[in-house]
Amino acid sequence: MTNAEAQKDVLPQNERQNKPMTKARYTRIQMKRNWQGYVMVAPFLLLFFAFTVVPVVLSILLSFTSFNMLEFPELKGLANYVQLFLADDLFITAFSNTIMFAITTGPASFILSFVVAWFINELSPRMRALVTIIFYAPSISGTAYTVFAIFFQGDIYGYVNGWLLRMGLINEAIPFFKDTRYIVPLCIVVALWTSLGTGFLSNIAGLQGVDHSLYEAGAIDGVKNRWQEAWYITLPQMRSILLFGAVMSITQAFGFGAIVNTLCGNPSTDYVAWTLQHHLTEYMTVRFEYGYASAIAVVLFFIMMAANLLVQKFLSKVGQ
Amino acid sequence: MAKRLRIRNHRVVLNRSKGGDTGITILLFILGIFMFLPMWYLIITAFKPLGERNITPPLLYVIKPTLQNFIDLFSNMNSTWVPISRYIFNTVIISVAATFGCLVLGSLTAYSLSKIKFPGRNWMFSVIRYSLMISSTITGITNFFIFVWLGWLNTYWISIVPVWASTLGLYLMKQFIDASVSDEMIEAARIDGAGELRIYWQIVMPLVKPAWLTLLVTTFQTVWNAGASVYVWSEQLKTFNSAITTISTVSVGASSAGSLVMLSVPVIIFIINQAKIVETMGSSGMKD
Numbered sequence: 148m149t150n151a152e153a154q155k156d157v158l159p160q161n162e163r164q165n166k167p168m169t170k171a172r173y174t175r176i177q178m179k180r181n182w183q184g185y186v187m188v189a190p191f192l193l194l195f196f197a198f199t200v201v202p203v204v205l206s207i208l209l210s211f212t213s214f215n216m217l218e219f220p221e222l223k224g225l226a227n228y229v230q231l232f233l234a235d236d237l238f239i240t241a242f243s244n245t246i247m248f249a250i251t252t253g254p255a256s257f258i259l260s261f262v263v264a265w266f267i268n269e270l271s272p273r274m275r276a277l278v279t280i281i282f283y284a285p286s287i288s289g290t291a292y293t294v295f296a297i298f299f300q301g302d303i304y305g306y307v308n309g310w311l312l313r314m315g316l317i318n319e320a321i322p323f324f325k326d327t328r329y330i331v332p333l334c335i336v337v338a339l340w341t342s343l344g345t346g347f348l349s350n351i352a353g354l355q356g357v358d359h360s361l362y363e364a365g366a367i368d369g370v371k372n373r374w375q376e377a378w379y380i381t382l383p384q385m386r387s388i389l390l391f392g393a394v395m396s397i398t399q400a401f402g403f404g405a406i407v408n409t410l411c412g413n414p415s416t417d418y419v420a421w422t423l424q425h426h427l428t429e430y431m432t433v434r435f436e437y438g439y440a441s442a443i444a445v446v447l448f449f450i451m452m453a454a455n456l457l458v459q460k461f462l463s464k465v466g467q
Numbered sequence: 468m469a470k471r472l473r474i475r476n477h478r479v480v481l482n483r484s485k486g487g488d489t490g491i492t493i494l495l496f497i498l499g500i501f502m503f504l505p506m507w508y509l510i511i512t513a514f515k516p517l518g519e520r521n522i523t524p525p526l527l528y529v530i531k532p533t534l535q536n537f538i539d540l541f542s543n544m545n546s547t548w549v550p551i552s553r554y555i556f557n558t559v560i561i562s563v564a565a566t567f568g569c570l571v572l573g574s575l576t577a578y579s580l581s582k583i584k585f586p587g588r589n590w591m592f593s594v595i596r597y598s599l600m601i602s603s604t605i606t607g608i609t610n611f612f613i614f615v616w617l618g619w620l621n622t623y624w625i626s627i628v629p630v631w632a633s634t635l636g637l638y639l640m641k642q643f644i645d646a647s648v649s650d651e652m653i654e655a656a657r658i659d660g661a662g663e664l665r666i667y668w669q670i671v672m673p674l675v676k677p678a679w680l681t682l683l684v685t686t687f688q689t690v691w692n693a694g695a696s697v698y699v700w701s702e703q704l705k706t707f708n709s710a711i712t713t714i715s716t717v718s719v720g721a722s723s724a725g726s727l728v729m730l731s732v733p734v735i736i737f738i739i740n741q742a743k744i745v746e747t748m749g750s751s752g753m754k755d
Contacts, residue, residue: 276742
């Protein structure tokens with residue numbers, strides 16, 4: 148098709164004149180032709196702006212102010228951030244705890260969700276469906292993780308304590324969720340238990356979708372075992388799905404607070420499991436310092452974005 | 468020298484040693500027990516009579532299963548000033564309204580972004596994609612101001628409307644439509660004179676049934692499991708989830724029965740739709 152014909156094809160009847168086709172004019176014509184598209188996305192977009200885009204932008208603006216809901220926000224420049232990083236010891240605790248939780252649970256849940264999906268990929272379809280449910284159910288079962296509170300109950304009636312006492316390994320019950328040595332590892336275990344969610348399912352689907360002839364070609368070209376096959380064929384084929392799984396893991400790894408609150412109380416002993424989420428909630432619902440709370444939200448926002456970009460960089464290297 | 472080939476399901480098994488298979492099975496079995504044990508414990512606790520719950524250490528099986536915990540949950544708790552049925556009613560109302568709105572808006576938007584070639588749609592979709600990377604903690608503060616401004620504090624709306632703007636289901640649906648509905652088919656329908664709404668409803672929606680079922684299930688799960696919003700303080704408007712948290716301080720039996728009711732709904736819905744959901748997830752990939 149020549150260029151002139153292509154233009155004819157694009158233009159509606161009444162606009163088919165000899166005006167030169169600029170990019171702006173083309174865009175305008177396309178907008179007019181597809182106006183229904185705008186109408187159809189408008190309701191969603193309105194809500195999406197109101198509940199996601201505006202809050203993020205507004206948080207960034209508010210983080211430079213001091214605001215208590217009663218008076219008009221007062222501009223403070225970078226004072227909130229200076230205070231956060233230089234004067235607020237608890238923030239530093241929260242910051243390092245959040246990072247620590249994220250770099251343990253994030254990669255662990257990501258790897259677990261791929262490895263388990265990879266293991267069960269070769270089971271028969273019926274068996275695969277059953278195992279999928281066993282692994283996926285904890286992530287959709289809401290408050291079920293509170294059962295760990297009974298397992299690790301701090302008195303002699305708890306399951307773990309009961310067994311340890313019976314076997315004579317300890318002399319008195321360990322208050323697991325109150326003892327600073329156990330809180331963090333236990334919370335990580337519970338978080339991992341609930342973490343095989345959407346990313347896990349997409350890995351299962353992605354593995355099913357890998358073209359089988361690639362494996363045959365690989366075997367002829369000298370792939371010797373399943374590990375080489377995974378690294379040279381499966382992982383590169385799965386790259387875009389892995390990226391989706393990584394985004395899911397990261398978002399989950401930074402939203403850690405509820406588990407800590409339920410199992411260890413709020414605040415946890417000596418603030419060992421105090422995260423940015425807790426710190427933010429404290430300034431928002433107890434102290435009503437919205438400007439300061441916004442600054443915490445902005446810090447969290449940038450950490451999450453940085454984590455996502457880093458992981459994208461890393462995943463583009465897989466299988467090379 | 469020729470190697471002997473292993474055959475499974477009439478197919479040659481490539482690159483699989485028997486030792487590796489055994490090792491993986493054992494590892495999977497151990498992981499499976501770790502995942503299933505707490506679930507199992509939750510299930511049996513709901514059927515344990517009072518006497519058996521106090522044995523130390525707790526048993527991993529029930530000697531005399533009873534439904535007393537469920538009766539306690541539904542009858543005794545009714546004598547408090549808000550009956551348990553009210554909490555369940557709230558949760559059902561909120562879950563259904565939120566899921567329905569999310570389905571309508573999400574599918575309509577996914578279709579337009581995927582098949583109506585209006586300028587700006589790529590930009591819109593990349594904003595939506597980036598929004599998957601942030602958690603609700605970040606938007607929480609300013610959402611509060613918006614709720615105040617709209618006068619929604621202490622109402623159902625707070626738990627319903629923000630869900631309509633959630634992006635995960637929309638994202639999955641858009642990817643699925645991209646992958647499974649061809650542009651040519653839509654173009655043909657347009658030439659035959661079908662309007663956009665008609666194409667959306669009569670052509671695309673039936674074709675992408677797995678995708679909207681997935682959106683339905685994932686949204687429902689999230690809303691169903693959502694705890695009490697901080698901005699709802701009337702006991703009559705709180706959800707089943709928050710009721711269980713309250714009950715757990717009073718009666719372990721009733722609360723474990725409640726937890727079982729709570730978790731069985733999303734799990735059963737997932738089991739029914741599993742095949743469709745896994746199919747949809749196949750096109751969830753993100754291009755970098």
